[in-house]
Amino acid sequence: MSKFPEAALAALLGAGLVTPALSDGFGLGRQALQEEIAAWDIDVRPDGTGLPEGSGDVLTGEELFADQCASCHGDFGEGVDRWPVLAGGQGTLADDRPVKTIGSYWPYLSTVYDYINRAMPFGYAQSLAPDEVYAITAYLLYMNDVVENDAFVLSHENFSDVRLPNEQNFFADPRPDIPSVAETAPCMTDCKDAPQITMRARILDVTPEAEDDATAGISVE
Amino acid sequence: MTKTSNPIRRAFLRGGLAASGAALAAAAARAAPDPAITDLDLQPWTQFVGDGVDARPYGMPSPHEAHVVRRNVPWLTADPVSSVNFTPLHELDGFITPNGLCFERHHGGVAEVDPSLWRLMINGLVERPMVFTLADLNRFPRVSVPFFLECAANSGMEWRGAQLNGVQYTHGMIHNCVYSGVRLRDVLGEAGLKGTAKWLLPEGGDAAGMTRSVPLDKALDDCLIATHMNGERLRPEQGYPARLVVPGWEGNMWVKWLRRIEVGDKPWHHREETSKYTDLMADGKARRFTWEMDVKSVVTNPSPQAPITHGKGHTVITGVAWSGRGTVREVHVTTDGGRNWHQARVDGFTTPKSMHRFYYAFDWDGAPLLLQSRAVDSQGHLQPTKEQLRKVRGVNSIYHNNGIQTWAVNAEGEAENVEIS
Numbered sequence: 001m002s003k004f005p006e007a008a009l010a011a012l013l014g015a016g017l018v019t020p021a022l023s024d025g026f027g028l029g030r031q032a033l034q035e036e037i038a039a040w041d042i043d044v045r046p047d048g049t050g051l052p053e054g055s056g057d058v059l060t061g062e063e064l065f066a067d068q069c070a071s072c073h074g075d076f077g078e079g080v081d082r083w084p085v086l087a088g089g090q091g092t093l094a095d096d097r098p099v100k101t102i103g104s105y106w107p108y109l110s111t112v113y114d115y116i117n118r119a120m121p122f123g124y125a126q127s128l129a130p131d132e133v134y135a136i137t138a139y140l141l142y143m144n145d146v147v148e149n150d151a152f153v154l155s156h157e158n159f160s161d162v163r164l165p166n167e168q169n170f171f172a173d174p175r176p177d178i179p180s181v182a183e184t185a186p187c188m189t190d191c192k193d194a195p196q197i198t199m200r201a202r203i204l205d206v207t208p209e210a211e212d213d214a215t216a217g218i219s220v221e
Numbered sequence: 222m223t224k225t226s227n228p229i230r231r232a233f234l235r236g237g238l239a240a241s242g243a244a245l246a247a248a249a250a251r252a253a254p255d256p257a258i259t260d261l262d263l264q265p266w267t268q269f270v271g272d273g274v275d276a277r278p279y280g281m282p283s284p285h286e287a288h289v290v291r292r293n294v295p296w297l298t299a300d301p302v303s304s305v306n307f308t309p310l311h312e313l314d315g316f317i318t319p320n321g322l323c324f325e326r327h328h329g330g331v332a333e334v335d336p337s338l339w340r341l342m343i344n345g346l347v348e349r350p351m352v353f354t355l356a357d358l359n360r361f362p363r364v365s366v367p368f369f370l371e372c373a374a375n376s377g378m379e380w381r382g383a384q385l386n387g388v389q390y391t392h393g394m395i396h397n398c399v400y401s402g403v404r405l406r407d408v409l410g411e412a413g414l415k416g417t418a419k420w421l422l423p424e425g426g427d428a429a430g431m432t433r434s435v436p437l438d439k440a441l442d443d444c445l446i447a448t449h450m451n452g453e454r455l456r457p458e459q460g461y462p463a464r465l466v467v468p469g470w471e472g473n474m475w476v477k478w479l480r481r482i483e484v485g486d487k488p489w490h491h492r493e494e495t496s497k498y499t500d501l502m503a504d505g506k507a508r509r510f511t512w513e514m515d516v517k518s519v520v521t522n523p524s525p526q527a528p529i530t531h532g533k534g535h536t537v538i539t540g541v542a543w544s545g546r547g548t549v550r551e552v553h554v555t556t557d558g559g560r561n562w563h564q565a566r567v568d569g570f571t572t573p574k575s576m577h578r579f580y581y582a583f584d585w586d587g588a589p590l591l592l593q594s595r596a597v598d599s600q601g602h603l604q605p606t607k608e609q610l611r612k613v614r615g616v617n618s619i620y621h622n623n624g625i626q627t628w629a630v631n632a633e634g635e636a637e638n639v640e641i642s
Contacts, residue, residue: 037350040424101494178605
């Protein structure tokens with residue numbers, strides 16, 4: 001690439017016509033074998049890329065869910081203790097206490113398949129066969145009223161036809177969304193009236209080691 | 222002592238009779254000798270020899286510092302294996318976090334990786350899918366750079382108002398370490414990117430199989446694969462033997478126990494970038510791919526876990542500041558709840574996307590204080606108030622709360638987490 005004048009190269013880079021310059025190589029590592037890639041490359045994308053062949057139906061999924069998932073997520077995906085709620089919550093996202101579930105919040109079904117396959121059941125990851133993951137995913141669709149027929153069969157063939165209801169409600173990061181100092185120099189003296197205390201953490205009293213270790217707090221999970 | 226060459230004496234004279242009572246008291250002699258000086262029985266270390274060199278092959282802090290530990294907020298999460306603990310910021314000084322105090326966030330517990338079985342695979346839109354051992358990785362050109370790692374949910378419990386009484390809990394999902402490792406672009410270069418490559422999917426080898434989509438531009442800009450933190454190997458809870466370093470961007474993307482990087486042409490929209498780490502707005506719509514951690518600062522001392530114990534007089538306020546978009550240009554401190562602001566002194570190294578330490582010293586008259594700090598970064602962004610953030614984002618976004626923190630300090634020096642008008 002050294003024969004390109006720098007400006008021309010920059011133009012090509014800017015236009016996305018060439019791969020950004022990387023090192024010429026150090027001769028390190030070795031080529032991966034297809035079997036190795038197959039063993040580790042398990043990720044799935046919204047367009048269905050990465051899905052294995054297989055299928056599973058709602059009722060099979062219900063049985064698997066009861067055995068493998070319900071101890072944390074509840075029989076109906078309602079969540080036990082602070083384990084994630086998986087179903088319901090539709091129409092609550094603008095509420096004071098939104099309930100973010102697969103049906104109410106998650107944009108893509110592929111995320112459900114991918115996550116169950118890579119990380120569930122919690123504590124025994126990557127132990128489910130593709131047909132089992134399809135079945136549990138089908139049951140989650142049923143619990144969330146995305147499919148209404150309990151004879152529904154989810155497979156690699158019809159997977160990408162299923163859309164989750166909240167897909168359109170995500171948008172790209174619009175920051176900066178707060179006026180910055182470049183627009184208005186920060187005030188240093190006599191900036192406001194004497195402030196009043198409007199809220200105290202000790203009223204809520206959820207700090208660890210406090211006498212009452214209440215569950216009133218706002219969780220990050 | 223007739224001359225005034227002694228700077229302490231000079232300052233004392235300059236203060237004259239107007240000097241505060243505390244300063245006078247501090248300068249006056251005690252009525253009786255201090256037994257910590259005169260009683261040898263109180264200082265056995267002065268009389269008797271201590272442990273030899275091999276008593277502590279890996280040194281630990283003084284037993285008197287045993288309270289300086291990471292702490293958890295049990296009600297936050299269902300189980301400690303998928304939870305978070307917090308850095309004790311109020312016990313630290315300078316701008317480097319000791320390895321054993323760096324907050325932890327795991328989604329499937331700590332992976333205890335055997336380095337001889339560790340492999341890094343690069344596959345997807347590459348000319349040659351590759352596998353590297355740890356020994357291979359260490360032969361790439363190595364660099365060492367300090368960066369902060371802040372969880373996107375740091376201060377996330379405070380969106381609805383003051384909730385936790387302690388800077389460890391309100392701001393302790395951050396640490397700042399010198400990372401040593403190799404440039405991600407060098408490692409990708411061995412595989413050779415195809416022209417359609419636009420995104421990476423780093424994947425962890427833990428039981429959560431952590432994945433995040435990272436745009437290729439960022440990967441080629443300043444991302445590292447780190448093997449060391451603060452000079453020693455990564456701690457297991459920080460991703461031993463190798464983790465991704467994504468400078469200035471939310472901590473969740475810094476995939477620990479890194480085992481694979483797939484190259485693709487689109488993002489994957491995996492669990493941690495859809496159901497989590499998306500910012501829900503008041504209207505029910507959600508922001509995604511909110512990667513940079515905006516300019517932020519907090520007073521660490523005094524704070525609820527670290528009251529002022531010396532009474533009125535010369536008082537040092539200190540804290541930390543950082544920005545995922547560059548360096549911290551200045552930090553301002555107020556003692557009257559934002560009516561008047563003072564320039565704080567930023568100390569130590571100023572490098573991009575690294576924590577900065579600030580100090581502000583003043584003569585406290587013992588009256589109650591409303592303490593705040595606010596930072597301005599090198600791009601000119603000013604740390605906002607919590608009210609400014611809530612006005613734009615509501616109170617349900619969980620993540621990216623970089624609002625100004627207020628501590629109310631009473632006449633006894635005790636500090637409390639409050640919000641003010």
